[in-house]
């Protein structure tokens with residue numbers, strides 16, 4: 001019988017490799033994979049000046065692999081900085097049969113790490129669950145925006161509200177390389193170049209209302225996050241949202257994944273293209289007070305109110 005030769009880790013050269021990183025050509029053992037993962041997050045924080053030593057960091061968690069891995073890694077990294085503080089923020093959109101499991105896992109994980117968790121629901125903040133909004137929208141506007149458009153717009157406001165209410169100075173989100181590549185291509189296909197200018201590693205502070213958002217995992221592939229969660233025994237909610245398959249993002253994700261198979265490196269190329277284009281775009285937008293809900297907005301009627309207007313809903317006092 002032929003003995004199969006095991007590949008050694010390219011970093012320590014001693015332990016057996018458990019992961020081959022295609023884009024770098026490196027093999028990693030478990031320990032060096034975890035170290036490299038956390039090093040990339042630290043590098044992003046330093047390179048883009050994402051955090052200061054005394055930041056109060058709100059982390060948006062969903063109970064999925066990305067957000068729980070970010071929480072776990074940032075908790076480890078930030079434990080060296082005594083002046084900074086982490087608080088997990090969870091948004092319950094009100095999606096029947098889906099969100100409850102994520103909340104359970106986030107509660108469990110934050111308890112284990114000793115990080116406080118605050119849950120904010122669409123129902124409390126806006127007066128409706130996402131399921132209720134989708135139901136109304138399907139009747140009023142059958143060819144209107146997909147559920148993710150309502151969800152994304154409302155969640156952005158809810159996360160900002162949550163971060164403000166815990167006095168956070170930064171809002172960390174768990175966007176990964178796959179998300180960033182998809183978002184860039186979606187913006188190109190929608191011809192939304194302005195948005196490319198606004199979706200970097202750190203959003204600019206437009207005024208005191210908007211908590212600056214940071215993306216410390218923006219260049220880490222989704223599959224490496226799954227591996228990181230696995231090697232650190234992070235239990236996560238792996239079920240897909242019932243609305244996800246009908247989103248534009250889902251089509252783009254399938255396309256990019258197919259292209260990545262044929263031409264490895266395409267996700268990094270999309271991320272880098274976004275960064276290059278962004279460096280040529282100057283974002284300077286006036287801040288208005290929305291004439292409907294009185295919230296600061298970059299348009300005269302904010303995105304939340306304009307979506308609600310179209311389906312005949314009125315926003316609950318925010």
Ligand code: SF4
Nearest residue numbers: 147148151241243244
């Ligand atoms: Fe919301 Fe769409 Fe994500 Fe579901 S898939 S949680 S509807 S953004």
Ligand code: ZN
Nearest residue numbers: 290293302305
């Ligand atoms: Zn408004």
